[in-house]
Amino acid sequence: MRKQLDLFGKNGDTSAEAAGGAWRFPLIAKPRRGTGSQDIRIISTAEELAEFRQSHNATPDQEVQWVIEPYHQGPLYSAECYTDGKSFYFFGITNRIMSQPPEFVEVVKTFPHAHGTPWEDSAREWTHSVLEALGYNAGFAHVEFIQTREGFELVELNARMAGALITPAVAACTNYDPYAMVIDEALGADVEVPGHRQVRGGHSHVSLYAHRLGKLKRVEGAEGLNAFPGQPTWHPAKTLGSQIEQLGTYRARIGNVSAVAPTPELAQDRAIAAAQSLSVVIE
Known part of the structure; x- marks a missing residue:
């Protein structure tokens, strides 16, 4: 590639x-x-x-x-899009707040980052040019990239819908429905996609990780999330009693706290604030 x-x-x-x-x-x-x-x-x-x-x-x-x-130095993003080689549909950009190196776990993701800006236009054009250069026509594409001092640098290209809570964010914050699109694909039907994107708010989620090995006993504070703005929701990734056998990777992820708002920036503020009220207990 x-x-x-x-x-x-x-x-x-x-x-x-x-x-x-x-x-x-x-x-x-x-x-x-x-x-x-x-x-x-x-x-x-x-x-x-x-x-x-x-x-x-x-x-x-x-x-x-x-x-x-x-090792490209700069902030990490991903472009969420769809192309069949003829038409290119751009859902938006997801930003990331990462853990401190040498660990590289994703702590916060927010969508659609910087939408409607010249920066987003340049990221969309760059993503489209990368997929065109590859002759990509596999449908969904989750394109991770870093913005360096010299410009955008490709990290990886995933031929799939975005993971974590990014695809639910696309469905919640735009007029695109990735789930209906993938069903159309599976049925061999024409994929119906709106011609123009409409943004209707922002979505952010914060990932909570274990910081010690052992057994997950409980997650404290989830019952109090409704006191925060943004409809914060706890999405567990592990069941109580799960054994934590790795640290500093996605296998240490306990769950995510999501929040919504009229803008991505406000959604990120709300998700971070709500997530800070939770604590993970490992024995």
């Missing part, structure tokens, strides 16, 4: 050995088949890269199990 984007000049400096074979640090290493920010490593020097290769038996010929690429 990155080689194809390189041909169209859409990939920036994302070659792991750009500029005549010289590594440009920092780099990031992640399992090729990994998910949920598991086993992510930041590599800052040539010495650390040599140590990583040695400890993981990852010579240049054997790095098929790992992706090593530039």
Whole structure:
């Protein structure tokens, strides 16, 4: 995919050995088949890269199990869209507040971020150009990217509806109905999509994570969420009694608190405030 984007000049400096074979640090290493920010490593020097290769038996010929690429610095976003290769439908941008490196878990997501702005226009055009360069026609696309000092840089392209509570946010905040669209696809019917987007509010959700290993005993404070504005709602991701066996990855996620508002910014304020009233008890 990155080689194809390189041909169209859409990939920036994302070659792991750009500029005549010289590594440009920092780099990031992640399992090729990994998910949920598991086993992510930041590599800052040539010495650390040599140590990583040695400890993981990852010579240049054997790095098929790992992706090593530039560590782009800047805020992370995702573009939510749909294209069949002929028509392109842009739902909006989801922003992210991330945990502090070297952990890379998503703490807050808000949709539709910066809608109706020149910045969103540029992000939409860039996303469309990336999908066109790839000849993408698989329908739903969840395109994650980072805005660096030099511009947008692709992180990954997922050929699916957006995860977490992003797709419910699209359905709640716009006149697009992703669920009806995917049913049309499954039935082989023409996918009915409005020609123009209408935004009708904002949606945000905050993820709560375990900070110690053990068994999930309870989540305190959920009964008091109705005291906050924005219709805050608790969405558990684990059942009581679940064993927490990892920290710093999506597997440590206990659940999400969502909130709505007339604007995405207000929804984010409300979701954060409501989420701070909850506490996770691990034994």
